[in-house]
Amino acid sequence: MSTLEFCDVTVSYGRRVAVGAFADRIESGEWVGVIGPNGAGKSSLLRAAAGLVASSGTISVDGSPLAAMSDRERASRVAYVAQSPLIPDDMTAFDYVLLGRTPYVGYFGTESSHDRAVAVDVIDRLRLGEFAGRMMGSMSGGERQRVVIARALAQEAPVLLLDEPTSALDIGHQQQALELVTELREQQAITVVSAMHDLTLAGTYTDRLVLLDGGTVVARGDAADVLTADRLGEVFHVCVTVDVDPDDGTVIVVPRRGFPAR
Amino acid sequence: MAAVPADVTPADTVVTRTGAWSSANRRWYTVGAIILIVSIVLGASIGPAGPTSWRVPFALLDHLPWISIDSGVTDAEWNIVWRIRMPRVILAALVGGMLSVAGASYQGVFRNPLVDPYLLGAAAGAGLGATLALTTGRTVTMSWPVDPVPTSAFVVAVLTVAVTYLVGASFSGSSPGSGRSGVTLVLAGVAVVAFVTAVQTFILQRNQDVVREVFQWILGRLSGATWSDVVLILPYVTISCIVLMLHRRHLDVFRVGDDEAAALGVSVGRTRLVIVIAATLGTAAVVSVSGLIAFVGLVIPHAIRLVAGAGYRRLIPLSMLFGAAFLILADIPGRMLSSPAETPIGVVTAFLGAPFFIYLLRTRRLVG
Numbered sequence: 158m159s160t161l162e163f164c165d166v167t168v169s170y171g172r173r174v175a176v177g178a179f180a181d182r183i184e185s186g187e188w189v190g191v192i193g194p195n196g197a198g199k200s201s202l203l204r205a206a207a208g209l210v211a212s213s214g215t216i217s218v219d220g221s222p223l224a225a226m227s228d229r230e231r232a233s234r235v236a237y238v239a240q241s242p243l244i245p246d247d248m249t250a251f252d253y254v255l256l257g258r259t260p261y262v263g264y265f266g267t268e269s270s271h272d273r274a275v276a277v278d279v280i281d282r283l284r285l286g287e288f289a290g291r292m293m294g295s296m297s298g299g300e301r302q303r304v305v306i307a308r309a310l311a312q313e314a315p316v317l318l319l320d321e322p323t324s325a326l327d328i329g330h331q332q333q334a335l336e337l338v339t340e341l342r343e344q345q346a347i348t349v350v351s352a353m354h355d356l357t358l359a360g361t362y363t364d365r366l367v368l369l370d371g372g373t374v375v376a377r378g379d380a381a382d383v384l385t386a387d388r389l390g391e392v393f394h395v396c397v398t399v400d401v402d403p404d405d406g407t408v409i410v411v412p413r414r415g416f417p418a419r
Numbered sequence: 420m421a422a423v424p425a426d427v428t429p430a431d432t433v434v435t436r437t438g439a440w441s442s443a444n445r446r447w448y449t450v451g452a453i454i455l456i457v458s459i460v461l462g463a464s465i466g467p468a469g470p471t472s473w474r475v476p477f478a479l480l481d482h483l484p485w486i487s488i489d490s491g492v493t494d495a496e497w498n499i500v501w502r503i504r505m506p507r508v509i510l511a512a513l514v515g516g517m518l519s520v521a522g523a524s525y526q527g528v529f530r531n532p533l534v535d536p537y538l539l540g541a542a543a544g545a546g547l548g549a550t551l552a553l554t555t556g557r558t559v560t561m562s563w564p565v566d567p568v569p570t571s572a573f574v575v576a577v578l579t580v581a582v583t584y585l586v587g588a589s590f591s592g593s594s595p596g597s598g599r600s601g602v603t604l605v606l607a608g609v610a611v612v613a614f615v616t617a618v619q620t621f622i623l624q625r626n627q628d629v630v631r632e633v634f635q636w637i638l639g640r641l642s643g644a645t646w647s648d649v650v651l652i653l654p655y656v657t658i659s660c661i662v663l664m665l666h667r668r669h670l671d672v673f674r675v676g677d678d679e680a681a682a683l684g685v686s687v688g689r690t691r692l693v694i695v696i697a698a699t700l701g702t703a704a705v706v707s708v709s710g711l712i713a714f715v716g717l718v719i720p721h722a723i724r725l726v727a728g729a730g731y732r733r734l735i736p737l738s739m740l741f742g743a744a745f746l747i748l749a750d751i752p753g754r755m756l757s758s759p760a761e762t763p764i765g766v767v768t769a770f771l772g773a774p775f776f777i778y779l780l781r782t783r784r785l786v787g
Contacts, residue, residue: 207682232684243530243676247729252671259672260684265665312683 159234159315160185161206161348165214168201168372175201177372178214185315186346188338190353190363192383194393197369199352200240203318206350207237218316232260236314240321240352242305246294250304253293254280257311279311283337299330306337319351323358331355335362356410360384368392380408447727451740455512458744462508463500465751467759470496507644510652511750511764512743514641514705515715517656519742521698522716523723523734524663527670528694529601535717536702539608539695543615544579545706548572549636550619554626568636569651569707576703583611584695601677601691638763639710641750652704659701663735666694670731712746714768718776719745725779745772 161183168176176198183189191199205212208223208231216223218234226234236257244253257279258272268276280289283303293301302322309317319338323331339362342349353359359366360380368376368383370392376383386399389410400409464475470492477490478497492500521536529538537543552571587607623630669690672680677687702716719742723734746768753767 204678209678209681227684228681228686229684232682235682237679237682239676239678239682242679243674245674245729247724248671248674252730253675256672256675256683262668267668 159219159348161235161316161350162217162220163202163206163214164217166202166205166212166216167214168198168205168210168212170210174372176205176212176369179372179374181367181374181377183348183350185348186342187365188342188349188351188363190351190359190366191369192353192356192359192366193369193375198372199369200320201372202369203237203320203350203352206316207235207318208232209237229260232312232314234314235316235318236309236312237318238305238309238320238322240324244293244301244305246292248293249290250285250293250296250307251276251280251289253304254285254289254307254311257308260312260314275313276311279307283307283310298325299327299333302326302330302334303337306334310341315346316348316350319349321352321354324354331358338362356384356389357408360408360410381406384408384410444733447733447737448740451737451744455740455744455747458747459508459512462511462747462751463504466499466504466754469499469504475500502646506646506649507641507750508747509649510644510709511641511746513649513652513656514709514712515719515746515749516739516743517659517701517705518712518716519719519738519745520660520663520735521702523720523731523738524666524670524694524698525716526720527673527731528691528698529605530673530676531601531605532721533717534605536698537706537711537716538605539583539699540579540611540615541576541699541702541706542711543612543619544576545572545703546633546637546711547579547615547619547622548575548707549710550622550629550633551575553629553632553636554622573703573707576706577699579611579615580695580699580703583608584692586611635763636710639712639765640761641709641746641764642754642761644708648708652708655704656701659697659704660739662697663694663701666690666697667731667735669694670735674729674731710765712765712768714765714772715742715746718772722776722779 163179163181166176166179167174179198179202181189191202193199201210204210206216206223208228221234223231223235255268255272255276258268258275261272262268280286283306285300285303285307288296288300288304293304296304302325306319306322309319317338322338323334326334335358338349338351341347349363351359351363353363360383363380365378366376366380366383367374368388375392376388381401384399386397389395389397389399396413396415398411398413400411401407402409460476460479463479464472469475470478474490474492477488478492478500480486481488481490481492482497482501518536522534525534525536525538526532548571549568552567584604584607587604623633669685672683672685673687673691675683681687720734720738723737723741727733727737746764749767749771750764752771753762753764756762756767
């Protein structure tokens with residue numbers, strides 16, 4: 158149960174500004190999808206919130222600025238799943254999930270029985286029990302992704318940042334991963350920010366979208382407001398039609414053949 | 420989600436298998452300790468001169484408190500065992516254990532399997548230090564209380580690694596994740612090692628009279644080891660090993676990458692620095708008394724990974740035990756092969772270790 162607030166957040170690499178003066182307030186239990194073309198600053202924004210890149214401005218959880226926290230304290234508030242996490246092939250799924258308890262283990266300490274219990278609980282909750290003793294290298298992409306999400310959940314952080322959580326998955330596993338996040342968010346009121354490429358999925362699963370281009374916000378709001386054919390054509394240089402399902406209001410982005418007018 | 424079978428294995432059955440003191444870990448530590456003790460006894464028993472080999476284990480037992488056995492070893496023979504062989508065996512254990520643990524730690528912290536403890540310049544620096552002492556110092560420092568060669572080797576080794584670290588750090592970005600990234604440091608190491616080696620070659624080329632001496636030093640030796648050598652490096656090795664043991668869990672976190680480690684609350688740059696300093700101090704200390712014993716620090720950790728798994732919690736203590744045992748055993752043919760002359764230990768480690776490692780690689784690959 159935590160709000161995540163960005164106030165005038167700027168991320169730059171040398172002279173290049175990746176994210177410029179970003180501001181938003183993500184309510185407790187809300188899921189915000191960050192969309193935009195490659196290089197728009199989606200990952201940089203998430204990495205800044207995870208404390209992985211330096212940023213100016215303030216990012217705070219429940220009003221406490223992350224910059225003022227120790228690394229461990231920050232990690233107990235914000236969990237982060239990288240776009241393509243480095244996964245040691247010869248580590249068991251259980252040990253991998255247990256790494257999520259790192260913020261709670263003292264510098265010279267070792268995981269307590271409580272830490273192990275949390276890891277076991279997360280694994281069981283994600284129905285990964287049968288994989289717990291298996292090596293990460295022996296799993297399929299979809300299984301691994303669930304284990305990676307399990308690791309982030311074992312962190313027990315109220316804010317979960319997902320960088321392209323479904324980019325390496327087939328359509329079935331994409332849906333399963335996103336359903337999983339939805340389920341967990343509803344059960345535990347986790348605040349979720351995810352960078353996503355699939356616009357239809359982003360619109361379907363998240364509460365709200367933020368469209369970035371060149372590091373600045375182009376549009377934000379409901380999927381129906383943000384995902385318009387004109388705007389997408391302008392930002393992504395793509396030719397699409399946008400349909401709205403008359404029954405449930407789902408916004409469907411369909412790519413069309415041909416080059417868009419530039 | 421894939422269909423969940425009705426009888427899903429509960430995760431807690433796995434937990435008991437992965438605990439720090441699980442039965443599997445205990446079994447490995449016991450095996451390692453037994454092999455180490457057997458190696459020490461063998462190392463003390465075998466040698467070109469001295470008492471009959473089979474009597475020595477009894478003599479060792481006889482010298483334990485509360486045990487009295489008539490081993491038939493004379494006092495003069497016991498002196499050979501205790502004053503000549505034993506310091507050499509213990510020194511081999513310290514050097515082998517230290518190099519393996521340092522190698523494993525370096526490999527972990529840089530996530531690079533080709534890394535050995537000499538990577539950041541500890542070996543090249545020690546070589547230069549020894550060369551400097553042997554060429555310029557010997558005559559001046561005859562009256563010094565400590566041998567200038569190990570001292571100079573140690574100091575220059577530590578300085579070289581410090582330079583590597585500073586050079587590497589100055590190139591890395593400001594972000595905590597990429598800061599002091601492993602790759603930059605490794606590359607800085609390559610450059611600094613090349614430079615230091617060039618300086619050493621230049622000095623050697625102008626002092627041809629010590630080439631043989633320096634070359635022998637570089638090949639590594641344990642002969643002539645005394646208890647004072649052991650005492651000299653013991654504090655460094657102890658501190659270094661304790662620090663590295665305490666960072667076993669951090670090394671496991673490093674396996675998922677700098678970014679993920681930072682996101683998990685690990686101060687990547689600082690933790691890496693602590694581990695590198697500990698591994699370097701220990702390496703520089705053992706190199707300064709034993710010379711450059713190749714192969715141990717690179718291959719022992721890999722051999723252990725192949726048979727006992729890659730987790731650092733088990734790898735670090737096992738590297739200590741098996742590295743120590745390996746070097747003691749490798750030293751035995753070293754002193755017997757061309758007796759009374761010595762075969763350099765660095766030659767033996769590679770000669771025995773390389774085929775053994777290839778064998779492990781082949782069999783384990785086939786198994787899975």
